Amino acid sequence: MDAFAALPPALPLAVALSGGADSTALLLACVERWPGQVQAWHVHHGLQAAADDFERFCAGLCARLEVPLQVRRVDARHAPGESPEDAARQHRYAAFDALADASRAAQPIRTVLLAQHADDQVETMLLALSRGAGLRGLAAMPAQWQRDGMAYRRPLLQVPGPAIRAWLRARDERWIDDPTNVDARYTRNRIRADLLPALEAAFPQFRATFTRSAQHAAQAQQLLTELAEQDLQSVGTPPRIEALQALSMARQANLLRHWLASMHGQTPSSAQLTELLTQIAACRTRGHRIRLKVGLGHAERHGDRLLWRPGNGGTGTS
Template sequence: MSAADGIEQALKGFNPRLPLAVAFSGGADSTALVLACQQRWPGQVAAIHVHHGLQAAADDFAQFCRRLCTEHDVPLEVVHCQARHARGQSPEDAARKARYRALTAGAHALTARLQRPVASIALAQHADDQVETLLLALSRGAGLPGLAAMPGHWQRDGFDWYRPFLQVPGQALREWLAARGQSWMEDPTNADLAYTRNRIRHQVLPALQAVFPMFRTTFARSSQHAAQAQALLQEVAQQDAQHSGLPPRIAALQQLSPARQANLLRYWLNAMHGVTPSAAQLRELQRQLAACTTRGHAIDLKVADGHVKRQGAHLLWLK
């Protein structure tokens, strides 16, 4: 399949509510996404550039985005963002959350400018990014949410979010741009092998390609299986939450099997507070729950940038 055919096939299954905002970094992937979407829905596409200010070249990236959007008549919103992580929070998690906040703010700003509500936001992660995410999750001993890798569609903050290129290899996007004579910006950190993701991209993926030429397709299938299993666990957690309440009652948690108890605790912390306990934190919380047999027994465990504490008959997570 040619690069053009792969992109065309990906966009056939991509039917977002319009207008659509594209997260536009200036790199090859997002450049291809902006142009392909504008070609398909002219006048219905805008772009959001998140200016992180983390590199000396950040202003150059923003200027490139402005030039391309002006040339192709795509409204652009530039949002400045500083991602500082709190104590106990990973820098990667802080950066991800800051980026989503910036994209959401950019979509609201575009709505005000265009006087039309932006309905959907598209991100340009592709098949190689999906494989890298899965391999990183495996290397960290992740559970089903990590093995499910990145979803192709979800809802957040009142918007539909999409990743339409998850079945398209990164090289195909570059070939598609090159065939059109379209340049893009190269992030200088992408070649730095100090970053694990870059070592996977430059060293592991070529080896996988040599041994398992269809690895992108088969890995994606495994991630889809993990996502389906995680959806079932989500349904179980929602059923258990109806009995335990949210925040959960300690007595109701103690009636569950260890697996269902852990599943409900993860669901509660993520759905209500946007935090995910580590495996060690979850084990310790379950140990404290098992020992909680008297009215005065205290529970106190640090999770992310807050603490899980007992308050009467319930567990609370407090910032």
């Protein structure tokens, strides 16, 4: 399983190890390729009774492979109205940040490898489609990125999930299955159980073609981001309303999404963004007031500028 040629990681590296088939295979492949240069990081999410079993499995595997194992325990319960998957992801990356900080005192880790594979990428794209996502959502999971100075890589994104399990079985390796992966309450699990087999039957190459589409979407999104950065430089930060109005509606929307995400960590709904664009177009007099709920705060006019403030917002008036 040579999935590292396109994205060779900087060493030493850490493998995010859950104990499932995918991360188990990734750890085994890395240890074989870079002996003495690999750690395993396990995040105990505290969400189910089986979490202790995951940790014990990871400890046994790492002891057998003579790989250092770092464990971080978190309380990954989600807040009301928050996606359980998003909450777990946020806690997981916060745990990675803490493990990276701890590693700097001894053997600084330069790369963290994650085990998501081609099936995971397809599931992510289908979830994005079901939510009416734009290019950023259709780009699904990036193969590489930086976070707080740490390089993250997903070397298995073009490797089918069944191939990973076949590779493990051929080596007589065990793994541990997460019981929540068959819980039909979760949309991702229904996609895995019902849609992926149908796609396999109708389009046997769907993993490769979906992955290619995600790459195209990621490239297009990169261009939109670069355009938004250029427009933001000319429009100013915070944006000048008159300069915004000089742009096409599509470029205004692109700029506002980028400004809200990059400067304030906010993602407006389609309805919020549409109403904001309508108010900006109508803002032709000094007395025109803009105050709209956007994300977890509100956008408002202040002089000739558009501001975003945290907290509850009102509705637009003119």
